Amino acid sequence: SAVISQKPSRDICQRGTSLTIQCQVDSQVTMMFWYRQQPGQSLTLIATANQGSEATYESGFVIDKFPISRPNLTFSTLTVSNMSPEDSSIYLCSVAGTANQPQHFGDGTRLSIL
């Protein structure tokens, strides 16, 4: 299975600033996903990162707040813009090689906003 490296693993940021989270995969993958998770709770999909085209965002998430890049088949970034305390959460990237197959996850970025 794919090995996913996510950076940073955690950060504490000031409100109003932005943070870019990186997700690197050790092999080419078709689909990459970005999730948000509160500790002990389930995953909420933010967007699907498509290589060569704009990301597809879920309801409640917009590109201005969560811009995503996918420059190639092994790398993606998620930026959390103009952060507020409500953005404090765990952000996870995952990958899938084919439809209906399991996803493989990075270890997440634990983000706290002061």
Next chain:
Amino acid sequence: TQLLEQSPQFLSIQEGENLTVYCNSSSVFSSLQWYRQEPGEGPVLLVTVVTGGEVKKLKRLTFQFGDARKDSSLHITAAQPGDTGLYLCAGPRGSNYQLIWGAGTKLIIKP
């Protein structure tokens, strides 16, 4: 809209006890996946069930897919502290790559 209802959301039991976690839907799924997540890590796939009525065993964990492919269960026999974690069920959303997730079961096994 496809939904996965997972229960219980929290379970704290003593080492050695048995437990079952349920994942139910009113929709048919082509498959269901079970993941376990430990603090500071991402979810890790435990098993995928594909065929209605299928039973899969992973050491002390037994996974079952309902005959109608609308529900699944995870049974743990003689739970150990190492089983502690967040258990998540997930199923494909339509025919694309995305997954629908259950609410998760936070499991604590006390020594």
